[in-house]
Amino acid sequence: MNIILGNKKAYLTNFGITIVQFLHMKYLYMILLFGIVSACIEISDDITLNNNGSGSLRYKINLSSSKVKINSILALDSLDGKPVPSKEQISSKINEFVRILDAQEGISNALVEENYTDFIFKFSCDFTSINNLQDAIALSIAQISKDKISSPSDQYWLSWDGNKLVRSIPSYITEQIKNYKVQDAELLKDGVYTSIARFERPVVSFENKLSTLSKNQMAVMVRTNTLDLKENQHLLDNTIVLSPR
């Protein structure tokens, strides 16, 4: 997981951008932040890409091992001088983002599951093309947070030509990652980020050496701890080539 901390933003890498930017509201972000710096977190992004470029995205954040800390924060009026939101406020903001995203062109079935007992959040949506997905995320972020993504290279971090998927991390994310100071490296080591790409055809090759291929050869997974990801923001970059149709 890559985390960038600024005055108003926290970002997770790749599809995590979606989630945490939509959670742009400082409060939940503050909670995530606290969980991240004080305890471990498990994040998973899972993209399924069809041959025609359409697909689905699933994004999961698991804070169950930090639930004591999160509950202790939720019991407070404020944290670090900022008000702590209620679960209702958090849920309202998450659902607002999902509603906005679902209304964007090329996006359908946007859903979110919120589990406030174990603090697991699962987001999913279908898209008609990679570009639709990235545009929709950018527009939704802009609507909900009034943040503008300054250049196309920031907005597009995925590309797909029918045979090859290239994924990277937007430059505005990497810039901020450099400024992030880890408070507790040992705890970040316990955090896990899992990134999965699934296809309808077998994978021929992939560049990222940390990747593993599923036995059925139709999916590629990269798992790393959050500390390594903080130290190398390009750890999840990958180029995956599929067999010809």
Add this chain to the structure above:
Amino acid sequence: MCFLQDNNRGLCVTSLYNFNRVSIQFKIVLSLVTSILFGNTALAQQQQIQSEQLLPKDAVTVFSINNISLLQKISMDELVSYEFMSEVHQELFDGSTSGKTLKDAGLDFDQRLNLFYGKTSTHELTGFTFGIADKKALFEVFDDFQVVNSPLNGLEIYGTFFNQLLIKDNRAILIRIEPTMERIDEVTDSIWYARGNEIPFDFFDEPAEDEQILDEQTFEDNPNTPIFPEASDNPAVKNYYELRDSVQVILQQAELSRVINEIFVKGENLYNHDARFAAQLTHNAEGAFYLDNARNLDKSQGLWYFQTVLPTLYKDIQELYAGNVILGDLFLRDNKIDFEVEAQYGPALGSIYAQMNDAKFDQNVLAYISSESPAYFTYNVNLQKAYEQAYKVLLPMLSDEKNAQIAMNVLTLELLNEFINKDALFDTYKGSMFGTFSGIKKVMIKKIEFSYDEETFAYQEIETETQADMPIFTLGFSTTRADIPELVLKHMARLSSRVQRFEHYWRIDNAILDAAPLYILNTGKLLIMTNDEDLARLHPNGYGKAALGKKERSAAKHSGFMYGSADIPQTLDGFPLDVLTPRNAEIVSSLKGKSGRITLSSSETNTSHTAFKLSYSYLGEESTGKHLLDLVNSLYLIYTLNP
């Protein structure tokens, strides 16, 4: 109904209109008595008193270090690292202090060093006063100060962007004056609208793009660039923010002139103005502390609602707090600093405190405090008497208010007073209580892990266990109606399977942060709530020989309404600062890393005062002066950041 959280005692109080006259008479008497008692003494001290004569009379909090020779070996770099020096950091963090001690800085060690903080309705002022032994050496440290024209003969004024250094003879005051934001806005708005301007803010539009600042030199150097554009706004006319900056500077200068006039022309200063402060300085102590809580209250922003909406009630509150001053002495003893404080108050407030403290200490609580507890406190008040006295004092005053909401609250209060069985209520919660902090323990919690199979990376969730850090707290209070909480718990158990009865205790699962159980011990004499499983399971009848030692038990027993003790490293070093407000985090941070133990005890309370004693005992080889500064710094933060 609570109107005011008293700074000293945590009691919610307001005042009684009928007490106004009494209070005024009391103040007159107090003033006469203090004049008689301390006037001559103060006069006798005048020859020795110098730097404190420069303290502005608006100072609300003052720390005076009487014996600053203790600080001779403290390096300037170390000194400026304290929060109480933060106001003058700009001048002292520029390398001019490097390798220098306070002695090298030209300070006169025969005079006091007085740190002060004050707030009026329009300004905040902070700084310190001190004596000068070597002006040349002083300006090697304060090397950024520029000479400013002085309106008075014999008064030298030096200034920087933030601070002013005023020197007369061998005394100096370094002061920073800041107008309050409210005052700046008020004056700026007045001028802005008087000039016929529109509202300067646009509440509805998107925030403006960052203004691009063009570099004229770039245009001149590169002939291919377009012509440098002309300025679009009239540079002779200030916009709102420029006007605001100007107002701030003018207000600052005006206030500085007022303070200079007050101190150096009229000779008015806190020392002359408040005999209680002057008397405090006569004590044979290493340091003195002064906090005028009545003025502190008067300037409290938190009471703006009462000031504006309920002015009569606010006046009553002021009357209630009249004479409420906190005076303290710092004594250095062997590896220990004692901070002896006396809180003085008027008769109305005092009558409530006196009733509240008319309580017998319940020794049963001591059996449940382990000798291993890093921090614990006991608190002993008579809630029923306090309630009755507060009811007697407050209700007539509230009843006089012609405000619908207050009238409804008064009616509710009176009805509850009539209908509720107060004996049952106050027998259930008697008022004697204790609390302990037993450190951080690992507890097992359930967590969910994501898992993926090797064939397709299909996803599933697995429930496992993990350890989490949990602070262990215990809170208990004495009761003579154990049947009432038992009744409540029995009914809760019928409604929820999370509430279970065991032989010696009740357990409520996941009651603490949705992760750990809460244990309730209802011993018949005490009702104890804890998340300490060891206490519930292994010590339901108390710790026995593992409880507090004889010395600590005696100290708690013979203390007044409260006693507290904390091992600094064990209690504070592991404390999560994130959960505190930045201000409180700063206070805790100031104590982190220190060795030793802090104990707080109180004397018996009467209608005019309560005495407290805070002892800071430390280990190690660090100099006494450093420990003194550590404690002063913590107290400064407590009293200035949380006024």
